[in-house]
Amino acid sequence: MDMDTPERNQINTTLSKFEDSPVFNYINNLSPIKPVKSAHITQTFNSLTFSSPPSVFTSPHVASLKESRFLRLHSLPSASKPKDSSEDVNKVYSNEVALADSSLSQHNSCELHESAGKGISVGDDTVELSNKQTKFSDELPQALQYNCGSPGYGPTLCGDEANSLLELSGEAVSDVAYVRENCKTDSVEAELHLQGTSHIDPKGEGSDCDWEGLIHNAAANDVLIDAEAFKGLAFKGLMQCSSMRLSDFVPLLQQSTSHHDQKIHMVDSVASGSEHEIENHCSELVAVTDTDPTQDSLANGSLMTNNPNEKMDNELVSVTHRGIRRRCLDFEMASVRKKISDDNSNTGSSTTQSEVRNAVNENQLLPAKRNADSQRCILPGIGLHLNALATVKDHKGKQSENATSERQLSLANSTSLLLSACQDHQHLSVVSVSVSSERELDPTSDNGVQPAEDCSQALAYMAAEDFNQNSPKKKRQMKRKSEPVGEIEGCKRCNCKKSKCLKLYCECFAAGVYCIEPCSCQECFNKPIHEDTVLQTRKQIESRNPLAFAPKVIRSADSVPDVGIDPNKTPASARHKRGCNCKKSSCLKKYCECYQGGVGCSISCRCEGCKNAFGRKDGSASIGIEGETEEETETSDKGVEEKAIQKTEIQNIEDHQESSLVSTPLRLSRPLLPMPFSSKGKPPRSFVTTITSSGYFASQKLAMPNSLWSQSKPFQTVPDDEMPEILRGDSSPIACIKTLSPNGKRISSPNCERGSSPARRGGRKLILQSIPSFPSLTPHP
């Protein structure tokens, strides 16, 4: 986007330098690879529906990810590391890693040189990519981490690419390596699919998969495939296509790529003497598969066929699944699942999947990471409106049984992940992976697979259950030390003892997610196995209060005052939908939902002694020291207490100031996220902001710590048929709905307060802001 221009120029300049360099020429001569056309590349990236959220994306981030891989490919060629050819797979991996690492996390220019020096195509654009990649190199590790499916898993396993990979080198094809490989494979597939390659059939259903076609197609579309990913793909393809052998595959690839100059990447990575690597790799994987037919296959209830090909495929799927599967399903997702299930039976999975994908694409991926850098600590919430989905289900009255197929679950998971896009756009990778893998899901269902909750949860869950089961250590890592008990960036964890997690007291339940392992709840019913109960209870609560699961904080249009709704001139552009009722906290503590949500109190609040730093009920804004000087508006005036309050306020203010994102509540685009909750680093418990349908949907789950909230009624009135549209998020604004809660509290539909610009609002406050559901015109540094 806007950010690219400068870089581009710079890159070009750099490139020129390179090209003028004797060294460059020399290298260039050595390399048969031709420059890649930028246009193609661009197109490729843009066309990656999945991972590239709209425009927004563009993103350097998404791009960077791919590019990085891309880059890695370049570095892979053994040309520069001849020794590798004879090494075993692990060794190779290690080397690759090393290279990748050097290119990823280090110096840019050097890296670029290195890449160029390796005979990698150095077309202007290519260089550009490389360069770009370098720019975001620091993000890669994390990206990779997520790519591997689990944050928890991340740091240790995949988080730091260099480290993880290196670790791998020392292990015999471990789980880690395994997962990693699969992730890549799936990623590639996802990319290919995204390209709109109709003939790519991951399942290989109906006939031998058209790998040749796939390759050609990939080449034709200028799909960038990194060596490793490709290897995985090739491997998979081999496994799937009994008629094709690896030896045949590589030549094919070469041939295919040779027809397209742009395919240099592939050629470079695969053709350049990597066949051996691939074979090794494949055999390694095969060996693993053969010797370790276990866990996932069993867990997923996947088939253990006698057909090696199938077996492998299953394994791959399950592994990937393993990384992502678990629990990203929330209640709503359960519904989705069901719906999907129904749809699948009727129209075929492809349609449904694509729908989901589209929804995801349009609603969530976008924002991905505009502010990734700055918001890294924030949990971006990108999500699909689960409630809406649930609604669909309800309307359809279709309820599939617990026997939901794994595919469904998987899809749900994928969606959730997508939705959740937890922390960074980098999660998108995960999404993409999961989605692609979903296609391959083994139809044999596994009830054991839990629906996912919010992305974070899912990830956390995975980490906890999938990867950490045997490793308390990892588990601990997953918890991220500083995280307060309840949430891990988007992960909710409750501690309910009496509510069975079926009341709004339960944060998980209120957020529309299932409780997960990290929860300390007792007698919890908020689990997939009690899905019916959960849904029922949920319905009951909604019948009482239609907006019970709606986001508590509604953010109005950035540029449009909350006229009518909030007569007060409070600075905040967002308001708690119902207002608080604080008596003693002066709205300066998280007891106050307004404060917790990072919004000012409004006329609808019944609080006493409001001193909300985000905006007082009386309309004054006490920000910064200002607040201290402001008159003490209300009752509380008791010395010590007052001091305590002031202290708190000051502290909060300081926190605010610390947050680069939050400069002031008054700011229209006030960052929702980095709230002043620094005291414990915990984001607001449950706030979601919604505004645009798209934003709304997008924001949910994933995002936050609080995850998905579900919003309900307003969308529930939407006919099933329209759901897709809703998911699309673009659509027309939903009619403003104002309702009264049973108890007379004012409840207005989030939409009522929605602003004119749909693009900006989104899920939880924190997230949306940082992650616009649509390409934001405003550059985020």
Next chain:
DNA sequence: GAGTTTGAAACT
């Protein structure tokens, strides 16, 4: 980690 405080949710 236990106990207290707080205010939302639930109940009457």
Next chain:
DNA sequence: CAGTTTCAAACTC
């Protein structure tokens, strides 16, 4: 709808 109770998070020590 108001008052009360229950509940679990937030907070304090």
